Amino acid sequence: MTAVTPAPDDAPAAPALRGCWDTVARTLADAGVRMVLGLPSDDPGLLDAATAVPELRVGVIGDQRIAACAAAGYATAARQPVVLALNSGPSFANAMAGLLEASSLSLPVVVITTRVPAEDIGRGAFQYLDQRRMVESLAGWTHLVDTPDQLVWAVRRAVELAVSDGPCLTVLEIADDVTARDVEQAPAAGPVRRPRSVPPSAELDAAAAALRAARRPVVIAGGGTRWADTGRLGTLADLLGGPVFTTASGRGALDEHHRRAHGLVGLYTTPPAHDLLDDADTLLVLGSRMEETARMGWRSWRDAQVIRADARPAAFSEAGPVAQPLLGDVGLTIDALTDRLAADPPRPDPDWTARQEHVRAAQLQHTTADFADSPVRAVLRAAQRELGTRITLVQENGLHDIWTYHFPLLRLGPDTTVVCPGEQTMMGFGLGAAVGAALARPDRPTLLVTGDSAFRMSVGALDVLRRLDLGVITVVLDNQGFGWPRRLRAADPTGPHVSTTWEAAAPAEHTAEVFGGWGTVVHDATALDEAMGRAAEHALKGRFSVLRVPVPDTDVPLGIRAAGY
Known part of the structure; x- marks a missing residue:
């Protein structure tokens, strides 16, 4: 008979074990x-x-x-890191278009995915994909966890780098043999924080002097x-x-009601603000x-x-x-420059201030439009009247919806x-992004x-809106086809050209109702105000709405025309 000697009271406890996914979560x-x-x-x-x-x-x-x-929508609206759980193969590949946009926007998105058993790689492994090679040009950091002792370190590092290095997209691949094992539980280390630094004083002094001059x-x-x-x-x-x-x-760095706010730069600049940019x-x-x-339509950046x-x-x-590079946190740099200029104020040129006031007054003429002349502008003004400024605005980058970028049409x-999408401007980004944005900010209406x-490209997102009770208001600007290709082909009337017309068999408002939402078509100003009011009511109850607005090809944003498109 073997006696079991009890451990002394002060003996260290054995480390607790968790399953892989419990540890990751x-x-x-x-x-x-x-x-x-x-x-x-x-x-x-992981889910x-x-x-x-x-x-x-x-x-x-x-x-x-x-x-x-x-x-991407969640990370932008919440200003927090978010995790996307994927699996090797088609699951990972299907997400690539959205990851392309997240990377373009420098968002703190952490992808956690699986890898097939190592013994099968190169031998016809089911759903094997070289994921890290596929995404390495987009991600700030990728890593394969192939031993359990790396797991806690790697998960935390993926979040830390996503938050602090840009921010950026990070990708963590967990090997199959790790997912099947228990992992030693690590003590909590606390939330990651983005490191913040201030540029050196001498460089700030030099920049302040240049701004003063x-x-x-x-x-x-x-x-x-x-x-x-x-x-x-x-x-x-x-x-x-x-x-x-x-x-x-x-957008959002400065309240657009501030007298110094003049809207967006480059392709989205509202005339005649290009004159200010050119003469800087x-x-x-x-x-x-x-x-x-951002560089389109003006010269002084050169x-x-x-x-x-x-x-x-x-x-x-x-x-x-760059004459004066200032490496550091942007907010802290603004504070440091403000303190220096307040202590020794510049003397602004009164002519320069007068020109700004003239430009802002001229920009206001673009804010009003009769529905018959510009349905898009009329819709955006109606949305602002009904919803105010306490909203989440989700944008695409199609030909007509670029009006949403034009200040002060939307202020x-x-x-x-x-x-908004980044430089990739993925078609169909908006509906998916609206899901994440509404999850991040349930305290306010989400307008897409x-x-x-x-x-049509992301219509499946409507089912997600219904399932999660997200009262997103979606305005569909319907030109019955592909706006950008149509406009660019119109500049070259010589054929042959593939058709850019696409008349949907099921209009957007009918599709909305099939998926459990509310939908309507808007043909005039009276119907517009009624529809926007009803959509706002549905939003409060967690029911999504789709307002389809037929638009003519001529309702083209200012920046598009100014850029010569």
């Missing part, structure tokens, strides 16, 4: 993640484990492509301001006496890559003095020369959240403006 919650999106896998996986963690919400999305767009300064705020506190940007602009423009993803002698660029669409603040070292060589406030072709 718990580590994500400890790191500060609050949302996991995806489609249930064949075997219980299943996440449902048992009180801090985590789980969004079951029936299509990985839509789920990836929803992840500027006669025609212009401020451009980009997507990097989304992750910073830019509350003093208006004060800085007033000290400089310069106008503020934003990129599409930087100094540009203060905040958290922007100055991508191609030859004006550029002072550029960004948290990413790579940003300074992306578009044109957004400090309480407006904007979700999209085209008929983009709507």
Whole structure:
């Protein structure tokens, strides 16, 4: 008979063990993640484990492509990291279009996916895909977890890098033999935090001196301001006496009711604001890559003095020369420059201020439109009247819905959240992104403006809206076809051309009702006001609405015409 000697009371307890997915879910919650999106896998996986963690919400999305767009929408609206749960093979590949957009937008999206058994790779493995090679050009970091001891470290690092390195897309692949094993439970380490730093004092002093000497300064705020506190940007602009423009993803950096706000830059600039951009002698660029669409239609980005603040070292060589690079957190940099200029204020040129006032007055003429002349403008004005500024605006990048980018047709406030595609402008991004945005901000209406072709491409998202009780208001601008291809082909009437017409067998409002929502078609101003009111009522009850608005090919946004398209 063998006696079992009891362990002394002060003996260290054996480490607790958890299943792989339990460990992943718990580590994500400890790191500060609050949302996991995806489609249930064949075997219980991350979504299943996440449902048992009180801090985590789980969004079951029936299509990985839509789920990836929803992840982008959630990360943008919540300003938090989000996890997308995938599996090797078609699941991962189906999400790629949405991941392309998330990468373009520099969003903190963490992809956690599986890998098939190592012994079968190269031997006809079922649903094997070289996922990391497929996504390596998009992701800031990819890693394969092939031993259990790496798991907690790798999950936490994926979240840390997603939040702090840009932010950016990160991808974690977990080997099949790891998913089947228990993993030692690690102590909670607390939520990850994005490191913040201030540029050196000497560089800030030099930048402040250059701004003080500027006669025609212009401020451009980009997507990097989304992750910073830019509350003093208006004060800085007033000290400089310069106008503020934003990129599409930087919208929200400044309340658009501020007297220095002049809308968007480049393709989305509302005339005659191009004149201010062209005549600038100094540009203060905040958290922007100055991508191609931001550079369209004006010249001074090539030859004006550029002072550029960004948290990413790579940003300074992306578009044109930079006279004064300021590496650090954009919000802290705004504060530091504001303090320096307040202590020794510049003397703004009164002529430059007068020109800004003239431009803002001229921009206002584009805000009014009769429904018969411009259904799109009439719809956007009606939406703003009914919903106000405390909304989440989700945008596409089709020919007609680019009107949503034009200030002051839509004048957004400090309480407006904007979700837009990046430079990839994936067709169909909007419906999926609206799912994520509505999950992130259930306290306010979500308004999506999209085209008929983009709507059809992601129509399955309507079933997600119904299932999750998300009262998204979707405006479908229906030109019965493909707007951009049609317009570009019209510039070259010589044939042959493939048809750009697509008349739907089931109009959008009928499709909405099939999926359990409410839909209507809007042909005039009277019907418009009634429809927008009813949609707002349905939104409060968690029922989605689709308003189809037939639009003529001539209802083309200002920036498109100004760019010569």
